[in-house]
Amino acid sequence: MEKFIVSGGIPLIGTVHISGAKNAALPIIAASLLTGEKVVLKRIPKVSDVFTMLEVIGTLGCKSKWQNRVLTIDTSNLFSTEAPYELIKKMRASYYVLGPLLARFKQAKVALPGGCALGSRPVDLHMNGFNKLGAKVKIEHGYVSCETKELHGNRIILKGLHGPSVGATINVMMAASLATGVTTIEEAAREPEVEDVANFINACGGKITGMGTSILSVEGCKKLKGIEYNIIPDRIETGTFVIAAAITNGRLTIKETKPEHNRALLAVLKNYGAQVETDKTSLRISSQKEINSVSIKVAPYPDFPTDLQPPISALLSLTPGNSTIVESIFENRFMHVPELRRLGANIEMLDRYTVIIRGVKQLSGAPVMASDIRASAALILAALAAKGETHISRIYHTDRGYEHIEKKLSKIGAKIKRVLDPNAP
Ligand code: UD1
Numbered sequence: 001m002e003k004f005i006v007s008g009g010i011p012l013i014g015t016v017h018i019s020g021a022k023n024a025a026l027p028i029i030a031a032s033l034l035t036g037e038k039v040v041l042k043r044i045p046k047v048s049d050v051f052t053m054l055e056v057i058g059t060l061g062c063k064s065k066w067q068n069r070v071l072t073i074d075t076s077n078l079f080s081t082e083a084p085y086e087l088i089k090k091m092r093a094s095y096y097v098l099g100p101l102l103a104r105f106k107q108a109k110v111a112l113p114g115g116c117a118l119g120s121r122p123v124d125l126h127m128n129g130f131n132k133l134g135a136k137v138k139i140e141h142g143y144v145s146c147e148t149k150e151l152h153g154n155r156i157i158l159k160g161l162h163g164p165s166v167g168a169t170i171n172v173m174m175a176a177s178l179a180t181g182v183t184t185i186e187e188a189a190r191e192p193e194v195e196d197v198a199n200f201i202n203a204c205g206g207k208i209t210g211m212g213t214s215i216l217s218v219e220g221c222k223k224l225k226g227i228e229y230n231i232i233p234d235r236i237e238t239g240t241f242v243i244a245a246a247i248t249n250g251r252l253t254i255k256e257t258k259p260e261h262n263r264a265l266l267a268v269l270k271n272y273g274a275q276v277e278t279d280k281t282s283l284r285i286s287s288q289k290e291i292n293s294v295s296i297k298v299a300p301y302p303d304f305p306t307d308l309q310p311p312i313s314a315l316l317s318l319t320p321g322n323s324t325i326v327e328s329i330f331e332n333r334f335m336h337v338p339e340l341r342r343l344g345a346n347i348e349m350l351d352r353y354t355v356i357i358r359g360v361k362q363l364s365g366a367p368v369m370a371s372d373i374r375a376s377a378a379l380i381l382a383a384l385a386a387k388g389e390t391h392i393s394r395i396y397h398t399d400r401g402y403e404h405i406e407k408k409l410s411k412i413g414a415k416i417k418r419v420l421d422p423n424a425p
Contacts, residue, residue, distance in 0.1 A: 001393070001394070001395075001396065001420075001421045001424030001425075002395055002396075002418050002419065002420055002421055003391055003392055003393040003394075003395055003418075003419060003420075003421040003424070004380065004383075004390075004391070004392040004395050004398075004406060004416055004417070004418055004419075005389060005390070005391055005392075005416070005417050005419060006365070006380065006383035006384060006386075006389070006390045006392065006414070006415065006416045007365075007388070007389050007415035007416075008363070008365060008383050008384050008385050008386040008387060008388065008389075008390065008415075009248075009385070009386070009387055010248065010384070010413050010414060010415060011248045011249045011250040011251070011413070012244055012245055012248045012250035012251075012252060012384070012409070012412040012413050012414055013250050013251050013252070013412060013413055014252065014253070014411060014412035014413065015252070015253045015254075015255060015412070016241045016252055016253070016254050016255070016408055016411075016412060017255050017256050017408075018233045018234055018237055018238050018241075018254060018255065018256050018257040019043070019045040019047075019233070019234050019237060019403040020042075020043035020044055020045045020230075020231035020232070020233065020234060021045075021192075021193060021196070021231055021232050021233060021234040021235065021236075021237075022045055022047055022049055022050065022234060022236075022401050023093075023166070023191075023193045023234075023236070024192070024193040024196040024197065024231050024232050025041070025044045025045060025050055025053075025231050026049060026050065026053050026093045026096060027093070027096045027170045027171075027174070027193070027197045028041060028196065028197055028200045028229065028231060029041070029044070029050070029053045029054065029057065029071075029073065030053065030057070030096035030097045030099075030100055030174070031096075031100055031174050031197055031200055031201060031204075032057075032062075032073045032075050032100075032226075033057065033060070033062070033075050033078070033097060033100035033101060033104060034100045034103060034104055034174060034177060034178060034201070034204065034224045035075055035204055035224045035225060035226045035227075036075055036076055036078075036104065036223075036226075037074075037075065037076060037225055037226030038072060038073070038074050038075075038076070038226040039072070039073045039075065039204075039226045039227060039228075039229070040070060040071070040072050040073075040226075040227070040228040040229070041070070041071045041072075041073065041228075041229055041231065042069065042070050042071075042228065042229065042230040042231065043069060043230055043231045043233075044069070044071045044231060045234065045403040046066075046069075046403055047399065047400060047401055047402065047403050048396070048399045048400050049091050049093065049400045049401060052087060052090050052091045052094065053091070053093065053094065053096075054071075055087055056083050056087045056088075056094045056097055057073070057075070057097065059080060059082075059083065059084065059087065060078050060079070060080045060081065060082075060083070060097065060101070061077050061078040061079040061080055062074060062075050062077075062078065063077075075226075078105070081101045081105045081107050081108045081109060082108075082109040082110070082143075083097050083098075083101075083108075083109070083110040083111060084111060085111035085142060085143075087111075088110065088111040088112075088113050089111070089113070091400070092113040092121065092167075093167070094110070094113075095110060095113055095123060095126070095167065095171070096167070096170065096171060096174075097110060098110045098126065098130070098144065098146065098171060098175075099126075099130070099170075099171035099172060099173075099174035099175035100174050100175070102130060102135055102146045102147075102148065102151070102175050103151060103174065103175045103176075103177065103178035103179065104178060106147060106148050106149065106150070106151075107145075107146065107147040107148075108145070108146050108147075109143050109144070109145045109146075110143065110144055111142055111143050111144075112139060112142055112143060112144050117332065117335055117371050117372045117375075118330040118331075118332050118333055118335075118372060119330050119331035119332040119333075120331070121330075122160075123144070123167075123168075124160070125158050125160050125165045125168035126165075126167065126168045126171045126172065127144065128156075128158075129156050129158060129168055129171065129172035129175070129185075130146050130171075130172065130175060132154045132155075132156045133148075133151040133152060133153070133154055133156075133172070133175055133176060133179055133183065134148050134149075134150065134151050134152045134154070134179075135147065135148040135151065135175075136148065150179075150180060151175060151176070151178065151179035151180070151220070152179055152180055152181055153176060153179050153180065153181030153182040153183040153184075153218070153219075153220055154181075154183055154184075155183075155184045155186065156172060156183060156184070156185050156186065157186045157187050158172065158185055158186070158187050158188060158189075159186075159187035162328065162329050162330075163299065163300045163328070163329065164187050164188060164189040164190070164214065164300050165189060166189040166191050166193065166194060166300075168189075169185060169188045169189040169194050169216070170189075170193075170194055170197050172185060173185060173188075173194070173197065173198060173201070173208065173216060173218055174197070174201070176218040176220060177201050177206045177207075177208065177218055177220060177221060177224065178220055178221060178222075178223075178224065179218075179220035180220050181219075181220055182217060182218065182219050182220070183217070183218040183220070184215060184216070184217055184218075185215070185216040185217075185218065186214065186215055187214055188210070188213075188214050188215060188216045189300060189301070190212055190213065190214060190300065190301050190302065191300070191301040192212075192232055192235060192258070192261045192301070193232070194211070194216075195211040195212050196231065196232045198211045198216070199211070200227075200229050201224065203227050203229055204224035204225055204226070204227050205221055205223070205224050205225050206218075206219075206221055206224055207219035207221060232258060232261070233256055233257045233258050233261075234257075235257070235258070235261035235262050235305070236305065236307045236308060236374070236401070237401075237402060237403075238254055238257040238258075238259075238261070238262055238283075239262055239265045239305070239307075239308040239311065240308070240311050240377050240381070240402070241254050241408075242254065242262065242265060242266070242269065242276075242283070242285050243265075243269075243308070243311045243312060243314070243315050243381055244381055244384060244409070244412075244414075245274075245285045245286065245287065246269060246272065246274050246285065246287050246315055247314060247315045247318060247381050247382075247384060247385045248384050248385055248414075249287045250286070250287070250412070250413075251284075251285070251286040251287075252284070252285055252286075252412060253282060253283075253284045254282060254283050254284075254285070255281065255282045256281060256282070257281060257282060257283065258280075258281065259278035259279075259280075259281075259282070259283045262283075263302060264301075264302060264303050264304040264305070265304065265305070265308055265312075266278070266283070268294055268296060268304065268312070269285070271292060271294050272291055272292055272294050272315075272319065273287070273288040273290050273291035273292055274286065274287055274288065274291075275287070275288055291319055291320065292319070292320075292321065293316065293319050293320065293321030293322055293323040293357075293359060294316070294319075294323050295323060295324045295325075296309070296312065296323070296324070296325045296326070297325075297326045297328065298325065298326065298327045298328055298329060298333075299328050299329070300329070306327060306329040306330060306333060307373075307374050308374070309325060309327055309333060309374070310333070310336040310374045310375045310377060310378035311374065311377050311378050311381055312325070313325060313334075313336060313337070313340060313345075313347070313355070313357060313378055314336075314340060314345075314378045314379070314381040314382040314385075315381065316357040316359065317340055317343075317344075317345035317346070317347065317357055317359065317360060317363065317382065318359055318360065318361075318362075318363060318385055319357075319359040320359045321358075321359055322356055322357070322358050322359075323356070323357045323359070324354065324355065324356050324357070325354070325355050325357065326353055326354050327353050327354075328353060331352055331353075332352075334349060334352075334355060335371040335372060335375050336371065336374075336375035336378040336379065337349060337355065339368040339369060339370075339371075339375070339378075339379055340363075340378065340379070340382055342366045342367075342368050343363040343364060343365070343366055343368065343379075343382050343383070343386050343390065344360055344362065344363045344364050344386075345357070345360060345363060345382070346358040346359075346360050362386075362387055363382055363385060363386035363387070364386055364387045364388055365383065365386045365387065365388035365389040365390040365391075366390060366391075367390070367391040367393070368383075368390060368391070368392055368393070369392070369393050369394050370392060370393070370394045370395060370397040370398060371394070371397070372397055373397050373398065373400050373401040373402070374401075375397070376392065376394070376395060376397045376398040377398065377402065377405075379392050380392060380398070380405065380409075380416070383416075384409070384414055384416075393421050393423070393424065394424075395418070406418050
């Protein structure tokens with residue numbers, strides 16, 4: 001296993017180029033299965049979750065090939081409709097193959113994902129959605145099996161206890177795109193990644209409308225065709241670099257992004273005291289002398305994203321005054337808190353969903369451990385601002401979602417290196 005060693009205290013200055021969105025790439029790779037043809041995907045990030053998804057579709061019989069940054073997937077010779085536990089347990093998003101397999105082959109068997117570091121994360125909304133489309137869904141021996149003679153359009157309400165579900169909206173939308181008749185998905189997730197999957201399906205010949213709203217209409221098609229498609233930029237990677245500029249008192253130009261996808265974060269940063277300028281595809285951020293504590297309520301898009309909650313916690317740890325964060329999506333999304341405390345942060349957990357962060361003057365480097373992708377980003381950000389050296393272990397979490405993060409950070413002045421972790425088991 002590897003770890004990062006970060007020497008903090010250097011303002012980050014320069015230009016960063018953003019990669020394609022991991023959370024759009026994963027379902028779009030799965031949605032390629034709907035076509036039965038060749039699909040060419042541009043700007044797919046080379047992160048380990050993408051390689052896991054390619055392994056999953058590989059076990060089904062798909063061939064994939066990289067040429068520089070272009071990924072070609074041939075979905076014409078599938079020989080299996082079963083995705084094994086060994087891969088699903090590595091990455092929950094593997095579950096995205098269920099909708100496309102069910103739609104195209106009328107049957108699918110995918111291991112039931114268990115809980116993860118963020119909490120229990122059920123898949124009931126996905127299963128209810130498939131059921132409403134006319135599939136028989138059962139759980140047996142740790143697998144979800146779905147079969148149908150034909151999927152039929154229906155009215156489906158997808159809201160769960162914690163609001164709309166990105167995964168269920170995408171999975172049901174993919175299945176509905178090859179059903180007969182029209183499906184209306186109410187309480188649909190509005191995240192840009194949902195919209196990107198819908199745009200992909202439409203480019204393949206699908207008929208989806210209502211993207212970006214909470215009501216999606218999916219008119220089923222007999223067949224979808226293979227196409228070339230360009231993935232949207234990663235708004236969470238963008239947000240991570242925006243926060244990197246603020247936390248190091250730096251000055252960054254962030255290119256090949258879509259600032260409109262980060263409106264909630266940019267509004268928070270303006271209140272915080274950063275100077276932000278945007279145009280269509282880039283943004284510039286620099287810190288002011290006066291900075292203020294802020295209160296954040298994490299909620300589904302277009303509100304503040306849960307995936308940027310750990311990174312902004314790192315920033316608020318160094319912001320004078322008391323900041324509060326209320327997380328409303330995952331029951332266990334403060335795993336980074338004990339690790340930030342090891343660096344000197346003063347964070348009090350009021351309950352499972354609420355923290356008060358009392359800003360301290362200085363963080364100091366220490367050994368810390370990443371627990372998930374975004375917690376690892378929070379630790380890197382804190383380490384970039386801390387005095388001295390921070391050793392961050394279990395960075396395989398970082399590699400799941402950030403493409404070459406240490407190279408991108410080094411280019412803008414950070415002192416970060418990847419080394420073998422001699423203490424890893
Ligand atoms: C996706 C993102 C993840 C992000 C999350 C919320 C991917 C690969 N991952 O995860 O980075 O943090 O959206 O923006 O895109 N829920 C149910 N029943 C279900 C499904 C979900 O109760 O059937 C709950 C979840 O436990 C959670 C909430 O709904 O509390 C939102 O989860 P969801 O939007 O589905 O997250 P993912 O799609 O798994």
